[in-house]
Amino acid sequence: KQEVTQIPAALSVPEGENLVLNCSFTDSAIYNLQWFRQDPGKGLTSLLLIQSSQREQTSGRLNASLDKSSGRSTLYIAASQPGDSATYLCAVTGAQKLVFGQGTRLTINP
Amino acid sequence: GAVVSQHPSWVICKSGTSVKIECRSLDFQATTMFWYRQFPKQSLMLMATSNEGSKATYEQGVEKDKFLINHASLTLSTLTVTSAHPEDSSFYICSAVLHTHNSPLHFGNGTRLTVT
Numbered sequence: 001k002q003e004v005t006q007i008p009a010a011l012s013v014p015e016g017e018n019l020v021l022n023c024s025f026t027d028s029a030i031y032n033l034q035w036f037r038q039d040p041g042k043g044l045t046s047l048l049l050i051q052s053s054q055r056e057q058t059s060g061r062l063n064a065s066l067d068k069s070s071g072r073s074t075l076y077i078a079a080s081q082p083g084d085s086a087t088y089l090c091a092v093t094g095a096q097k098l099v100f101g102q103g104t105r106l107t108i109n110p
Numbered sequence: 111g112a113v114v115s116q117h118p119s120w121v122i123c124k125s126g127t128s129v130k131i132e133c134r135s136l137d138f139q140a141t142t143m144f145w146y147r148q149f150p151k152q153s154l155m156l157m158a159t160s161n162e163g164s165k166a167t168y169e170q171g172v173e174k175d176k177f178l179i180n181h182a183s184l185t186l187s188t189l190t191v192t193s194a195h196p197e198d199s200s201f202y203i204c205s206a207v208l209h210t211h212n213s214p215l216h217f218g219n220g221t222r223l224t225v226t
Contacts, residue, residue: 034214043116043203043219044154089153091215098144098215100153 002027002094006101014109015082021075021104023090028068030094035064035075038087038103047088048075080108113137114206116218123194123225131189131221133204139184140206144215145177148201160187194225 003026013019023033032051036044048057048064050073056065063076073090087103113136123129133143142161146154158174160166160181168174176198178190187206191198203220 036217041201041220041222043114044205044215044217046214046216049214097156097159100155102153 002030002092002099004090004092004099004101006088006090006104008104009102010105010107012107012109013080015080017080018076018078019080019106021077021088021090021106023073023075023101025071025073025092025099027092027094028071030068030092033064033066033073033090033092034098035062035073036089036091038089040087044089077106082108082110084108114140114204114216114218116204116221118221119219120222121224123223125195125225126193128190128192129194129223131191131202131204131223133187133189133206133218135185135206135216138206138208140187140208141184142207143181143187144205144207145179145187145189146203146205148203148220154203157189191223194223196225199223199225 005024007022030052034049035047038044050057050066061078066073085108087105089103091098091100115134115136117132145157148154156169157172158166158168158179160179162181162184166179181187201220205215205217207215
């Protein structure tokens with residue numbers, strides 16, 4: 001059974017810092033991994049999708065990497081801003097469909 | 111980009127009544143739609159997968175007679191919570207995808223259901 005773990009559960013950093021969010025999964029047989037952002041009481045916004053054959057994807061200040069063999073992904077956020085404050089979820093798609101991590105609640109302090 | 115519209119965004123209902131939640135893909139045809147629920151401070155849990163024109167596939171532990179899913183067209187799926195109880199109060203989110211596995215999921219903004 002696929003399990004997805006995100007560390008840390010919560011993170012608070014000053015504005016302007018670069019930061020890394022971690023995601024690990026137990027079953028490497030995945031089709032893709034996706035990072036989402038969720039604002040309180042809102043749905044999910046897709047940030048980056050990495051296919052199983054890819055190593056990383058970049059969008060603006062965001063960079064996501066995937067190491068399928070070790071079951072790990074990281075989301076790197078450069079030059080963080082208060083507007084980046086949200087919960088970040090990673091999810092893997094495999095035989096068991098989409099499995100989400102518990103999320104990392106990120107707070108960027110002005 | 112692909113847009114998924116979910117309605118209503120919030121609803122309060124009395125125990126024993128039924129509530130219908132709609133999920134529409136506005137600018138693409140979704141072959142598959144997914145329904146999730148999320149309890150406070152927890153991650154999303156998949157409830158069911160619905161493919162247009164066929165019966166939904168429910169995850170283990172999800173009562174199909176309580177959570178009725180209809181996917182009548184490629185742009186609309188509905189979730190009906192029947193005979194709602196306070197423990198059904200949760201955040202329900204739908205997502206839609208054009209092709210499974212290789213395409214990103216697009217999510218609605220969710221529906222906050224409160225059963226009194």
